[in-house]
Amino acid sequence: MNSERTTSGNGDGDAVLRAVGQLPQSIEPRRDLWPAIARGLDQPASTRRARFEVSWSFAAAAAVGCLALGALLGYTIMHQRTTPGLTTDPNIAASNQPTVQQASFGNYAALGPEYERARAALVIDLAERLDRLPPVTRLKVEKNLAEIQRAVTEINAALEQAPGDSLLQELLMNAYQDELSLLAHLNQTTGSLPART
Amino acid sequence: MTAEAAATDSDEQQVERARLGDRTAFEGLYRAHCGRVYGLCLRLTRDAAVAEDCTQETFISAWRNLARFEGRSAIGTWLHRIAVNVALGRARRGGLEVVPAPEEDDREETTRAVIDDDTPPIDVENAIASLPEGARHVLVLYGIYGYTHEQAADMLGIAVGTCKAQLHRARRLLRERLNA
Amino acid sequence: MKNLYVAIAALVLSPIALAEQPVDKRVPADPKGEVQVSTVSGLVSIDAWDRDEVQVTGTLGDDVERLDVETDRERRHTLIKVVAKKNSGRHHGDDIDAQLSIRVPAGSRLDVNTVSADVSVNGVRGEQRLQTVSGEISSDIAADVEAKSVSGSVVLRGDNKPAVVTVTTVSGDAQVLRAAGEIVANSVSGALNLEVDQITRARARTTSGDLQIHGTLKKDARVDAETISGEINLDFKETVNAEFEIESFSGEIDNCFGQKAQTTHKYGPGSELNFKQGDGSARVRVQSLSGDIRVCGK
Numbered sequence: 001m002n003s004e005r006t007t008s009g010n011g012d013g014d015a016v017l018r019a020v021g022q023l024p025q026s027i028e029p030r031r032d033l034w035p036a037i038a039r040g041l042d043q044p045a046s047t048r049r050a051r052f053e054v055s056w057s058f059a060a061a062a063a064v065g066c067l068a069l070g071a072l073l074g075y076t077i078m079h080q081r082t083t084p085g086l087t088t089d090p091n092i093a094a095s096n097q098p099t100v101q102q103a104s105f106g107n108y109a110a111l112g113p114e115y116e117r118a119r120a121a122l123v124i125d126l127a128e129r130l131d132r133l134p135p136v137t138r139l140k141v142e143k144n145l146a147e148i149q150r151a152v153t154e155i156n157a158a159l160e161q162a163p164g165d166s167l168l169q170e171l172l173m174n175a176y177q178d179e180l181s182l183l184a185h186l187n188q189t190t191g192s193l194p195a196r197t
Numbered sequence: 198m199t200a201e202a203a204a205t206d207s208d209e210q211q212v213e214r215a216r217l218g219d220r221t222a223f224e225g226l227y228r229a230h231c232g233r234v235y236g237l238c239l240r241l242t243r244d245a246a247v248a249e250d251c252t253q254e255t256f257i258s259a260w261r262n263l264a265r266f267e268g269r270s271a272i273g274t275w276l277h278r279i280a281v282n283v284a285l286g287r288a289r290r291g292g293l294e295v296v297p298a299p300e301e302d303d304r305e306e307t308t309r310a311v312i313d314d315d316t317p318p319i320d321v322e323n324a325i326a327s328l329p330e331g332a333r334h335v336l337v338l339y340g341i342y343g344y345t346h347e348q349a350a351d352m353l354g355i356a357v358g359t360c361k362a363q364l365h366r367a368r369r370l371l372r373e374r375l376n377a
Numbered sequence: 378m379k380n381l382y383v384a385i386a387a388l389v390l391s392p393i394a395l396a397e398q399p400v401d402k403r404v405p406a407d408p409k410g411e412v413q414v415s416t417v418s419g420l421v422s423i424d425a426w427d428r429d430e431v432q433v434t435g436t437l438g439d440d441v442e443r444l445d446v447e448t449d450r451e452r453r454h455t456l457i458k459v460v461a462k463k464n465s466g467r468h469h470g471d472d473i474d475a476q477l478s479i480r481v482p483a484g485s486r487l488d489v490n491t492v493s494a495d496v497s498v499n500g501v502r503g504e505q506r507l508q509t510v511s512g513e514i515s516s517d518i519a520a521d522v523e524a525k526s527v528s529g530s531v532v533l534r535g536d537n538k539p540a541v542v543t544v545t546t547v548s549g550d551a552q553v554l555r556a557a558g559e560i561v562a563n564s565v566s567g568a569l570n571l572e573v574d575q576i577t578r579a580r581a582r583t584t585s586g587d588l589q590i591h592g593t594l595k596k597d598a599r600v601d602a603e604t605i606s607g608e609i610n611l612d613f614k615e616t617v618n619a620e621f622e623i624e625s626f627s628g629e630i631d632n633c634f635g636q637k638a639q640t641t642h643k644y645g646p647g648s649e650l651n652f653k654q655g656d657g658s659a660r661v662r663v664q665s666l667s668g669d670i671r672v673c674g675k
Contacts (some may be wrong), residue, residue, distance in 0.1 A: 015449045016371050020340035026232030027239055033253050034227055040257035043219065079241050101448040133527075136492065137511045140528045140548045144565040144584075151584050155666060158626050162647060167624045171666055174603060176603065178584065182565065189510055189527060193492065365506075369413070369488065370457070376447075 115176070124182035129190040141186065148179045216263045227256055229304050230273050233278050233342075240337045241284040243326050255280040277342065281352045285334075324374045332367035335360050340367075397436040400477070402446040409484040409503065410453040417459055417473035418493040418512075425483035425500035431455045438474030455481075486520075495529075513549075513565040518542055530567075537574045544569070550586070564606055568607075576600060583607045587668075594619055598659035604668040611663065613674030618655030623663040623669055624648070631674035 130138050155172045162168060208229065214222035231252065238251035258279050259266075266275050324335060338349040339360075350360040383477070406412070408429050414421055419438065426432075433446055442462045448455045449473045461473045475494070481487070486503035489496050491512045498505065498516035507514050508525045516522060518535035523543040531544050531551040539558030545550045546567040553560065557574040564582040568583050573592040579600045581588050593615045600619075602609050613619075623638070624632050627646045630638040634654055641647035654674070663670050 012452070014368065015451075017340050019326065019375070020336060020371070021343075023321060023325075023341050025236055025342060027236035028232055029235045029249050030245060030251060031249075033231065033235075033249060033256075034224060037227065037253050037256045038220070038224075040253060041223075041260050074561050101377050117341070133510065136458075137493075144547045147565050147584050151666070154605065158646075158666065162626075165641075165647065166628070167626060167641075167647070167649075167664060168666075171603070171605065171626075171664060175580065175584070175605065178563075178565070178582070181563070185525070185545065185547070186527070189508070192490070193510075372454070 115180070119180055119183065122180070122187055126183065126189065129186060132190045132193040145179075145182065148175060148182065151175050175179070201355070209268070211265070212266065212268070212272055216266075221258075223260055226272065230276050231256075233273060234276050236343065237277055237280050237337065238284055240322075240325065240341065241334060242283070251283050253281060254283045258283065274344075274348075277338075277344075278352050281338070283333075285353070320375065321371075324371050327374060328367055328370055331355075331359075332363045332370060335363040336367035336371070339364055380655060383602075390659055397438060398441070400433055400435045400437055400444050400475075402444070403430055403432045403449045404433075404446055404455060405429060405452050406448065406482055406485070407451065407453045408482040409486070410455060410482070411486045411503075412455045412481045413457065413488040414477075414479065414481070414490065415458040416475045416477065416491045416494045417461065418491070419474040419476045421475075421479065421489060421491060421496045423479045423481060423487065423489070423496075423498045423501060425485070425502065426480045427483060428480070429482055430480075431457070431482070431485075432480040433457055433477055435477040436590060437476075437477065440473045441475055444475065444477075446508075448519055448538050515644050518553075524551075539575065539577075542573075594659040594661075596658045596663075600659070600661040600663075602662070603664045604642050605666045607664055607665070607668045609670045611661065611672045611674075613673060617659075617674040618657060619659035619661045620653050620657040621651065621661045621663070621672065623650040623661075623670055623672060625665045625668070627667045628665045628669045631669070631671045 044155060130141060133141060152172065152175050155168055159165065159168050159172065208226065211222040211225045211229075215226060234255050235248055235252045238255070239245065239248035241252055242329050257275060259276055262279075266272070325336060329338065334353055335349055338344045338352060339346065342353070346357050346360045346364070350357040353360070355363075394672040406429055412423075412431055414423070420435075420570060423619070425490060429452075431446070433444065433456060437444055437459070437505040440462050442460045445456065445458045445460055447458075457479065459473060459475045481501060483500060483502050485501055487498065487501055487505040487507065489498075489505075489507045491509045493511045494509065496507050496509060496515065498507070502519040504520045505516060505522045505524075507523070509529045510527045512526070512529045512534075514524045514529060514531045515527055516524065516533055517531050518540050519538070521541040521543075522533055524531045524533060525543075526549045527547045528549050529533045529546070530549045531546060533542060533544070533551075533555075533556065535554065535556040537543075537555050537557045540556065541559045542553060542556050542561070544553065544560075544564075546564045548566045549564070550568045550570070551562060552570045553562070554572050556572065556576070558576070558665075559578045560571055560573050560576070560581070561578075562569045562571055564583045564586045566585045568584065568586045568588075568591045569580060569583055571579070571591070573579055573590065575595045576592050576598045577595050578598065579590060579592070579602075581590060581601070582603045584604065585606045586604070588602055588604050589610045589612070590602060591612045591614065594613060594617060596599070596618065598619070600611070602611060602673070607619045617634075621632075621634075623632075624641070625648055630648050630650045632638075632650065636650055636652045636654065638648045638650040641649050650672075661672070662671065
């Protein structure tokens with residue numbers, strides 16, 4: 001088995017990267033996978049192709065203010081009538097989040113299940129994370145989360161007056177993006193704070 | 198690099214034969230690259246069983262798409278591209294993982310050692326596995342497999358700037374965790 | 378800002394209390410290495426000097442176990458970290474206090490992380506990443522700077538040399554003075570006041586905070602400014618060559634170019650103003666839901 005390392009020059013002058021670079025590139029699986037692969041070669045192509053999709057998890061994990069997110073989505077939000085309380089995502093329904101509205105807007109669904117999952121994942125941890133903040137800061141954060149919620153509500157209300165308005169749709173998408181970025185920012189910031197005793 | 202060169206030569210021949218439907222040649226390619234593909238899958242998915250699935254799916258997909266392989270990159274890199282797609286696609290279908298930050302309340306107050314090159318590999322592997330997804334993916338591609346930022350960003354479908362930021366984050370987190 | 382000066386004065390003038398531990402550490406450091414600082418509360422004051430060393434002086438509060446100052450073999454990374462006592466942090470970390478005065482080689486890169494400690498940086502020429510939860514951030518812009526805070530305010534001062542500046546706050550106000558080149562600024566309710574010369578790219582967004590951008594546009598510049606309810610004020614100091622696309626749903630659009638906004642819907646709210654000024658080589662896009670927009674220039 002060829003385990004020669006591709007020389008890349010990566011990691012020069014950095015002890016962490018050097019340590020990482022010394023890890024073996026090649027790892028033997030526990031068993032010989034060829035028989036299963038050979039069987040797979042015989043079968044017709046699966047309809048389930050490994051498509052490459054935008055990953056909201058990367059977006060959430062990336063630095064706040066990643067405005068390129070909007071461009072990545074590549075589709076606009078179609079106006080939907082907002083129906084509060086309707087969400088089938090068990091994670092969102094089950095979480096008890098006083099400070100962040102449940103994803104009651106149908107529009108979340110229009111952003112795709114990926115977005116909902118990314119948001120749900122961040123929201124689940126939110127209450128505990130906010131708890132780690134000093135009370136004054138926590139209040140400010142909650143207020144600001146509410147600001148974004150209010151903005152979303154306002155935009156949706158405006159969309160009822162002017163459905164299909166492209167400015168409103170763009171503002172709405174940006175507001176969702178802002179909320180996700182904010183949740184990710186909070187996630188990152190509070191991640192290294194000690195849990196409250 | 199001679200071993201690599203020799204393997205590449207026979208890689209090219211094997212690819213050509215496999216393209217024509219020669220399964221034995223494809224098996225040769227599998228034997229030559231299985232370890233590197235599995236190594237990547239394992240570090241991306243952090244689960245041996247999932248990584249095995251990922252490896253199988255990668256090679257099956259490679260077989261089906263050999264006609265598309267233009268030889269502009271090495272076959273190993275092409276296989277890695279497929280593996281990244283498979284691994285990420287699997288993660289998304291299974292729901293996003295949220296990796297919690299390690300709890301800090303039981304910090305050990307031991308004397309901190311300076312990071313040195315003698316850190317045993319098992320600690321480094323575990324530390325990498327504990328990184329959040331985005332940072333881990335970039336670190337594995339860049340730090341273990343030697344891809345450039347441009348290549349890693351392209352494989353992961355992220356911007357180059359994001360890739361660099363993730364690497365910065367990964368290095369910082371690793372430094373902290375290896376010192377703990 | 379006033380609090381910051383008071384805090385620095387206190388550090389300099391006050392006698393060291395018996396309960397506090399003094400700090401005085403020095404390690405060799407690469408002139409262009411990275412200096413990483415991690416503290417909870419108090420003050421982090423970083424100044425550049427021309428020695429190939431990092432020096433940390435100051436005092437540590439009651440709940441601080443010790444201050445670690447470590448460096449790797451090549452001296453390319455220096456880590457300065459406050460280590461809290463076990464069972465501390467009960468009172469939100471206010472007692473995990475460290476008043477630190479740090480001197481670093483001028484070419485250093487900085488990576489500073491605090492919870493409530495204020496961060497003040499002077500004269501450092503490398504890239505900076507400064508993050509706090511509620512601390513105030515104040516720094517120079519020499520190379521690229523990224524400043525992030527939740528509720529702390531941010532003040533960045535450049536000297537009109539091109540760099541990439543990224544500012545993110547939740548409620549903290551951000552002020553960027555004499556920057557040049559590229560800027561990305563985001564806040565929810567904080568006010569953004571950005572002075573950027575020779576803009577290549579400027580993207581600024583708030584939900585309810587007011588947004589001000591003063592500056593000049595380079596050819597092919599792109600400016601994107603958006604708020605939901607905050608006021609937007611763009612003021613370009615020199616002759617403007619740009620295409621403007623300005624839209625607001627219910628806010629007013631005003632401008633100094635003698636242009637008149639049009640309504641976008643026959644029977645509803647919404648106004649827009651699209652026009653070309655000069656040769657139209659740059660692009661300025663401004664959007665708001667209800668915030669008033671004002672665009673001025675020559």
